[in-house]
Amino acid sequence: MAEACTACGACVQACPMTRFAPGVPEADPMQVAGGMRALLQGGEASAVSLGWIGACTRSAACNPACPEQLDVALMMRFASMRARGALGEAPGIAVKTDSGWSARVKGFARLGLTDQEQAEWL
Amino acid sequence: MAVTHHPLPAERAVFWYGCNLLRHGDVLRLTARFLEAVGVDAAPRGGPSHCCGSPTEHNARITEGMGRRTVAAFNATGREKVITWCPSCHMNMADLMVPETPAQFEAAHVTEVLWQRRAALQKLLVRPVQARVLLHRHAGFQPRVAVNDLVSNLLHLIPGLELVAEDEALPGHMCSALAGVPGALAAAHEANLAAMARHGADTLCTIFHSCHREAVALERGRAIRVMNWVHLLASAAGWEFRDEYKHLRNAEDPRAALDEAALGRIGADVFTQLMEPELRRKPVV
Numbered sequence: 001m002a003e004a005c006t007a008c009g010a011c012v013q014a015c016p017m018t019r020f021a022p023g024v025p026e027a028d029p030m031q032v033a034g035g036m037r038a039l040l041q042g043g044e045a046s047a048v049s050l051g052w053i054g055a056c057t058r059s060a061a062c063n064p065a066c067p068e069q070l071d072v073a074l075m076m077r078f079a080s081m082r083a084r085g086a087l088g089e090a091p092g093i094a095v096k097t098d099s100g101w102s103a104r105v106k107g108f109a110r111l112g113l114t115d116q117e118q119a120e121w122l
Numbered sequence: 123m124a125v126t127h128h129p130l131p132a133e134r135a136v137f138w139y140g141c142n143l144l145r146h147g148d149v150l151r152l153t154a155r156f157l158e159a160v161g162v163d164a165a166p167r168g169g170p171s172h173c174c175g176s177p178t179e180h181n182a183r184i185t186e187g188m189g190r191r192t193v194a195a196f197n198a199t200g201r202e203k204v205i206t207w208c209p210s211c212h213m214n215m216a217d218l219m220v221p222e223t224p225a226q227f228e229a230a231h232v233t234e235v236l237w238q239r240r241a242a243l244q245k246l247l248v249r250p251v252q253a254r255v256l257l258h259r260h261a262g263f264q265p266r267v268a269v270n271d272l273v274s275n276l277l278h279l280i281p282g283l284e285l286v287a288e289d290e291a292l293p294g295h296m297c298s299a300l301a302g303v304p305g306a307l308a309a310a311h312e313a314n315l316a317a318m319a320r321h322g323a324d325t326l327c328t329i330f331h332s333c334h335r336e337a338v339a340l341e342r343g344r345a346i347r348v349m350n351w352v353h354l355l356a357s358a359a360g361w362e363f364r365d366e367y368k369h370l371r372n373a374e375d376p377r378a379a380l381d382e383a384a385l386g387r388i389g390a391d392v393f394t395q396l397m398e399p400e401l402r403r404k405p406v407v
């Protein structure tokens with residue numbers, strides 16, 4: 001998909017989250033999108049592009065905007081994973097890990113489910 | 123709304139409720155009961171042992187391993203369908219999991235299944251529910267599964283319930299995504315509250331668990347109520363439930379609001395260290 005991306009910036013312009021990404025509303029959309037494409041191709045992204053990728057909440061407003069009809073939301077997803085170091089690179093976006101997540105949801109399960117439901121459903 | 127009068131045959135499925143719906147045992151149980159009542163033998167499966175890999179996306183190897191384990195577990199059940207609840211699980215299944223591990227089942231969202239079986243569902247919804255409802259919509263999952271329309275349709279089956287006409291959808295696929303972006307969740311809540319005031323709505327109806335988790339605190343100091351769509355269906359069916367998460371989240375002191383038996387089941391350390399900080403979080407608006 002990244003090969004077909006022309007870094008036209010239409011996805012950036014359609015994105016409802018840019019107002020929450022510092023620097024993005026003032027930046028050139030083509031350069032912001034170019035960072036996403038670069039990440040997918042194994043390269044690096046500017047801080048502003050990383051800010052945009054970090055603010056992606058999977059609205060999918062980018063998909064109908066793309067003139068190449070790419071699944072931009074999925075590209076953003078992969079770019080986000082890559083920016084968080086999913087393939088072993090140094091993360092460009094801070095990774096928020098929650099070591100208590102599993103024990104926490106199991107605690108809530110003990111609150112809301114019977115022993116039998118937990119035994120059968122978990 | 124036209125309702126088909128041809129009941130669909132019974133089917134065997136897995137109800138994959140995800141991980142974080144475990145915070146809302148009432149919603150999980152009611153959904154399983156509705157599936158059974160409309161003719162789906164749906165075995166609930168979820169929790170960390172059936173994870174879609176979302177919490178580990180910073181490590182592709184772990185994400186892939188979790189996805190593979192979950193698809194293999196579903197294949198091993200021999201059930202022909204996996205019914206999803208969580209939009210993140212649903213999209214991960216299609217985008218990441220099945221491309222790695224071929225599935226021997228089809229996936230469908232729970233709202234699709236209930237709507238397909240609306241003839242049986244509507245027979246259960248006999249009690250009027252007096253509520254003027256704003257639906258809490260997100261834009262992100264709608265292109266995959268038209269969940270905003272499906273839940274609207276399901277709510278229209280409830281006698282007495284008025285759904286206000288509001289097509290505005292929040293960004294993101296659910297509120298847990300917005301919560302990670304400074305300012306975004308507060309903006310979403312403010313948009314919902316403004317829309318409720320504009321339409322004179324008294325009830326905010328959440329679709330997803332993470333939205334419910336974030337929105338229940340909006341009840342504090344406001345003459346509104348926050349309910350999940352499953353709660354509203356259950357009210358119309360006359361089924362008893364208690365929204366325990368909302369009860370604790372909106373309690374002045376969640377620890378004092380929890381009965382001793384529940385604390386004993388959970389474990390005092392788990393409650394204090396892992397659950398209480400979340401329940402005591404200051405509302406964002």
Ligand code: SF4
Pocket residue numbers: 004005006007008009010011012033034065066067068069070072
């Ligand atoms: S709209 Fe499509 S082609 Fe243009 S930058 Fe975005 S992904 Fe690339």
